[in-house]
Amino acid sequence: MTKYIFVTGGVVSSLGKGLAASSIGCLLEARGARVQMMKLDPYINVDPGTMSPFQHGECYVTDDGAETDLDLGHYERFTGAKLTKANNWTSGRIYLSVIEKERRGDYLGKTIQVIPHITDEIKTAVRAVAEKDSPDVLIVEIGGTVGDIESLPFMEAIRQLGNEEGKNNAIFVHVTLVPYIAAAGELKTKPTQHSVRELREIGIAPDILLCRSDRPLSLDLRRKIALFCNVQENAVISALDVSTIYEVPLAFHEQSLDSLIVEDLHLTEQFPNVDLKKWRELVATIKEPSEGAVKIAIVGKYVEFEDSYKSLREALTHAGVANNLKVNVNWIESEGLIDDKNYENRLQDYDAILVPGGFGKRGISGMLRAIKYARKSGTPFFGICLGMQTACIEFARNVCGLRDADSTEFNADTPFPIIFKLRDLVDIEELGGTMRLGAWQCELKEGSLAREIYHNSPEISERHRHRYEFNPEFRQVLEKEGLIISGISPDGKFVEMIELPKDAHPFFVGCQFHPEYKSKPLNAHPLFVSFVKAAHENRLNSENLKDDVSSDKQIEMPERAAVAGEE
Numbered sequence: 001m002t003k004y005i006f007v008t009g010g011v012v013s014s015l016g017k018g019l020a021a022s023s024i025g026c027l028l029e030a031r032g033a034r035v036q037m038m039k040l041d042p043y044i045n046v047d048p049g050t051m052s053p054f055q056h057g058e059c060y061v062t063d064d065g066a067e068t069d070l071d072l073g074h075y076e077r078f079t080g081a082k083l084t085k086a087n088n089w090t091s092g093r094i095y096l097s098v099i100e101k102e103r104r105g106d107y108l109g110k111t112i113q114v115i116p117h118i119t120d121e122i123k124t125a126v127r128a129v130a131e132k133d134s135p136d137v138l139i140v141e142i143g144g145t146v147g148d149i150e151s152l153p154f155m156e157a158i159r160q161l162g163n164e165e166g167k168n169n170a171i172f173v174h175v176t177l178v179p180y181i182a183a184a185g186e187l188k189t190k191p192t193q194h195s196v197r198e199l200r201e202i203g204i205a206p207d208i209l210l211c212r213s214d215r216p217l218s219l220d221l222r223r224k225i226a227l228f229c230n231v232q233e234n235a236v237i238s239a240l241d242v243s244t245i246y247e248v249p250l251a252f253h254e255q256s257l258d259s260l261i262v263e264d265l266h267l268t269e270q271f272p273n274v275d276l277k278k279w280r281e282l283v284a285t286i287k288e289p290s291e292g293a294v295k296i297a298i299v300g301k302y303v304e305f306e307d308s309y310k311s312l313r314e315a316l317t318h319a320g321v322a323n324n325l326k327v328n329v330n331w332i333e334s335e336g337l338i339d340d341k342n343y344e345n346r347l348q349d350y351d352a353i354l355v356p357g358g359f360g361k362r363g364i365s366g367m368l369r370a371i372k373y374a375r376k377s378g379t380p381f382f383g384i385c386l387g388m389q390t391a392c393i394e395f396a397r398n399v400c401g402l403r404d405a406d407s408t409e410f411n412a413d414t415p416f417p418i419i420f421k422l423r424d425l426v427d428i429e430e431l432g433g434t435m436r437l438g439a440w441q442c443e444l445k446e447g448s449l450a451r452e453i454y455h456n457s458p459e460i461s462e463r464h465r466h467r468y469e470f471n472p473e474f475r476q477v478l479e480k481e482g483l484i485i486s487g488i489s490p491d492g493k494f495v496e497m498i499e500l501p502k503d504a505h506p507f508f509v510g511c512q513f514h515p516e517y518k519s520k521p522l523n524a525h526p527l528f529v530s531f532v533k534a535a536h537e538n539r540l541n542s543e544n545l546k547d548d549v550s551s552d553k554q555i556e557m558p559e560r561a562a563v564a565g566e567e
């Protein structure tokens with residue numbers, strides 16, 4: 001039988017509800033429980049796939065090709081749960097499903113209302129996850145903040161679910177804020193009191209409060225919160241800011257959150273002990289890696305908003321752990337490189353360069369400059385999705401001499417459409433859910449760097465999210481000049497990975513898929529591990545080179561300068 005934990009948030013958004021839910025999942029798994037996770041998002045978009053990364057941060061993609069909220073990324077990184085489109089529902093998708101049923105006549109002429117039809121649909125979605133995977137515990141996070149008009153149907157649905165499942169089978173965890181007011185010189189509990197009152201008005205009495213604050217809660221303060229919010233004293237948990245997100249489960253465990261939860265759910269006998277050894281080692285390495293640090297430039301489009309590349313940032317941290325290194329990341333807005341005469345000097349500071357995914361024309365020339373620099377200087381380069389596409393364009397223009405080679409995404413009239421619209425998408429104008437999405441197989445070329453990186457696996461599976469693809473018409477031209485196509489789809493249709501020969505460049509790899517979605521803290525993705533390793537080797541080499549002025553780091557690759565278009 002599945003037990004439920006509902007996680008809500010109060011006072012303000014961005015309190016880290018997703019991380020709190022993930023950390024609870026992590027702790028329960030450390031006790032041996034099988035955990036599933038899901039997120040209910042109150043907004044009307046059917047999924048976050050059409051939302052700007054500036055608005056909503058990264059769109060996380062699951063194996064089955066669902067475009068989901070970035071919190072699902074945390075769930076998969078902190079737990080072993082395998083997520084699908086069943087694990088993320090928005091109001092829009094719930095309403096769409098109800099309206100489709102109404103149009104089909106499924107409701108036999110009834111008046112369709114928020115209660116019971118929308119709430120029933122929500123409950124069915126939640127129970128479907130419990131039924132499909134039969135986890136010991138299903139953690140359900142509700143997006144938004146208590147009191148939002150749009151989240152009311154979700155709140156009502158979880159209230160009903162809690163009631164139907166019964167006291168020892170479902171609990172409510174509320175993440176709230178205890179702000180420090182400088183003028184008074186103290187932490188204030190009133191916002192938390194109000195937030196809990198708001199919850200209780202809806203009929204939900206929280207069992208556990210996770211109180212975010214920038215300093216520890218005193219015993220007195222905990223008592224006060226417990227009294228006013230009607231929870232046990234030991235259920236007022238202090239959720240202090242920590243230096244790495246992977247420390248959150250440990251901080252919760254220190255306050256016995258996991259034993260409290262298993263007690264509340266009557267699971268103590270089943271899951272009495274907790275094993276956090278590996279997790280502790282992970283945090284220790286993140287905090288104090290033995291091999292020093294590397295400095296990586298990410299040249300991308302939405303860099304001022306770090307949430308837009310959430311999984312990427314985490315994947316680099318994981319790869320750092322695997323190499324016992326700290327990965328310092330500098331985000332460089334690619335547009336800023338376009339008119340920067342000193343861009344090479346700027347890039348020289350880094351041990352490696354990464355060009356991540358993105359959409360639209362803005363900033364492409366800056367990426368091409370960074371790639372050209374990486375290719376010629378022998379700086380390790382990793383291009384992901386758009387990063388692979390731009391690497392192909394740079395190679396076509398500057399090595400193959402194909403002037404104005406481009407992707408039709410940026411120039412529909414290019415004479416050399418190296419990258420063009422997915423053949424399956426021609427004539428499809430809709431934007432929602434019309435990309436090549438989710439997990440696809442890829443065959444790796446024997447003897448290639450890619451194959452070596454993936455521990456000599458002949459075939460891999462990675463997640464995709466793109467609308468454009470490599471144009472096979474140009475394959476021969478680019479290969480003739482030295483580009484290696486190291487990964488292709490089993491049907492031979494899609495170029496999935498490219499690289500430069502190992503004797504021409506220490507690490508120059510591009511992939512059409514997004515490996516960052518599958519990287520885990522305790523199981524870092526091999527592509528990132530190798531990239532960070534190459535960055536470290538580059539750092540050590542350059543330190544040696546400083547002592548040896550006669551060495552020339554320049555990589556020689558013949559270029560057809562006479563006909564080459566500048567980036």
Ligand code: GLN
Pocket residue numbers: 356357358359360384385386387409465466467468469
């Ligand atoms: N804009 C490119 C495409 O749609 C790349 C997408 C991406 O980087 N995710 O193909």
